[in-house]
Amino acid sequence: MSTQIGVAAYDHTSVEAKWRRLWDARGTNQVDVETAQHPFYNLTMFPYPSAEGLHVGHLIPYAGADIYGRWRRMHGDTVFQPMGFDSFGIHSENYALRIGEHPTVTTARAIVNYRENQLKKIGSMFDWRYEVATSDPAYYRWTQWIFLQLFKAGLAERRAGPVNWCPSCLTVLADEQVEQGRCERCESVVETRTLTQWYLQITRYAQELLDAIDTLDWSESTKTMQRNWIGRSEGALITFGLKGCKQPDVAVFTTRPDTLFGATLLVVGADHPDLLDFVAPEHKVEVNRWLRTMPKSVEPDFGVGIALGSTAIHPLSGVELPVFAAPYVISGYGTGAIMAVPGHDERDHAFALAHGLPIVEVIHSDGVDVQQSAYSGPGVMIHSGDLDGLPVEEGKRQIVARLQEKQLGEVTVKYKLRDWLISRQRYWGPPIPVIHCGRCGTVPVPEDQLPVLLPAIKDIRPTGTGVSPLATMEEWVNVACPQCGSEARRETDVSDNFLDSAWYFLRYPSARQDDVAFDPDLTRKWLPVDMYIGGNEHAVRHLLYSRFVMRALHELGHVDVSEPFTRFRAHGLITKDGMKMSKSRGNVVNPDEYIEEHGADVFRTYLMFLGPYTEGGDYRDEGIRGITRFIERVWRVAQTAASGDVAEEAHERLRHRIIARVDADISHLRYNTAIAALMEFARALDHEGAAARRIDACTLLQLLAPFAPHVTEELWSRIGEEGSIHDSHWPEHDPGLAAAQRVNIAVQINGKLRASFDVDAGTSGVELERLALEVPRIVDLLGSSRPRKVIAVVDRIVNLVV
């Protein structure tokens, strides 16, 4: 019954090539962005084109997004699914430097390889007419335009500040490119330098960006990471008077004003820009020597610090406290200085111990000894004058109220979020479009002169002197000031790669227009993105920067909405042998050979079958055979199914139930269980052989089409259906028919399974109880005893308690 003669073996190579060609020729995947009636913007993160090519880690989002997009399409939406290349940036530049070629050449080559050899073969319905590449002048012209809009709105600012400097990459790094004190790319220990840099003022939107997270339909994990990154904390600013130094007073930020009476010293960040103003004159030599010799360590050491000789005056008690400098206080957060409360903060506790400073308990909780270790939990105030006995929260309010009366304190909110440092002293990025004029200052390049083309320089190596290689091009650098015409110099830094990708979703619909960054009508039609699928490695930076840019553009009147991505789903991480795939570990799985051997349909479906889509899993080769068997079974089933349809209830019920399951599963990205349901259905049809109904075979193909677009298209045409299966309408299902009509009821005695029986769905509890008590085995087990209590759940169980 199962082995059918007369159906030729399935040859994925010819079938997949054939449909790639036909879809292309027929424009099957082309979208008219202007006339679409039910636009659905289905976005997936674009790759940076590297020499290594795409690996399996990339295919997970592409396959997952394509399945979702095809499913929407079959539900009647016009699905816009563009693709492009994040082709600027240090990564591409470093690769070019390594092999000694120009990034223009290596990037162009990598893009062709990605597009032609890889992306076009995975079966995704990308509309390549809307491709973008961030290193293309036609694109970065508008990246520069965006920068200018931000600049003109006062959101871009050039200022001096401490920056992270990678001594190996010879460039400035943003805070988030530093991992545990090391460069995220080359792992060199990062140094601190002071440079004049461009910052985008994302911090102005900290609260808005935080609040709006609640309105987003995003993966919870992603939202949590954004909230943590923004890092709002409520506390108080408390001013301490100073004696014995230039600085008259200092404000500290604390989230625990209730512990004010436990403060036994003040600590100023060792890298505080005005540190010397806190030092008593007679201590300056010593402090300077200490600063020069202070060990730079990646691991925090709470013992390191030095007394500055000055004293601080407690704002309520008037007691004088010593002032210290220590690297454990960072100048970039809060006010760069803290009141140290050793009894109730671990770090302060360690510092006090190391320097023999008093530890005072001001929040009491039974069984706690703050001399042993700091206690930061709830309790009641002690050693705090007339505030003793108050609980922590009330204490906070009281202390702040008293400080407020004396104008020495106020409630405040601080964020961890920093401004976005976008200057890069590198070559491979968009030149920041401003001109420095001795008379006019910083002048934006007029918009009609964009793009500021990246000059063709042979030697693109970073200079290591804090300026970009662009500075060596005198004829490019020297220009007339656009305002006054006098001699001026171009900005020679390029902007951060993340600025390129912070707006690419706005560009796609308008990619074929070169007179605007994004066309207002098209943008209104397609934005915000309806579904965005990508990895959580971009949960913070890319997504937060994109939200910031969108919000700013909205405020400036360029776009109607303030959030770019309505829905975002993070796919899970696919590991290999339990480890993250990476080139350095040598465990990267290259998809090309699998697609060659098994076909794109099988490979896609297999990847989706590995485990829950949003949780990821471990990649292994075993098991791909199971998917091949499944696809071959579908191949056989579809072609041997009878040509006639029988309106027969049992079959129709099964068909409706499968549609309901697959539809719900895909909508929740539960691809693995959707595939399992399709396997069951295919097996059932296979067992019927030539008696299988045509409508069942058609349904099977349609439900499978998002996963395996080529083979289902081929079969759709072989069995004589009209048009593309991908333009066919997703089969409807009737929930009534989809529900089971007979159910199996479990009978438990004291919660232990003892028997079961079949019954019509919906049979009442009373009836179930009666039937359960008639089951012979139950009669035997109960003997003469009567159930004390009976729980009957319709369609589920009867539990007899004796």
Added chain:
RNA sequence: GCCGGGGUGGCGGAAUGGUAGACGCAGCGGUCUCAAAAACCGCCGAGUGCAAGCUCGUGGGGGUUCGACUCCCCCCCCCGGCACCA
């Protein structure tokens, strides 16, 4: 350390208060074959029993419930993120 997500057969996983192990891989047995492969069919958590069955079983320990993989408390381990943020 803090914040997420997890821990279920030999393996990947299913089941979010109601018959644990769907679906698949591997393994074992069978059909077909001269034979093998492929394909197809069946079995497949552990212990015990001739069997019907019984007992145990979802990281460990406690609890709630007629009933817990699922809810609550404590602990252990793995993965991801953040990490001197006061």
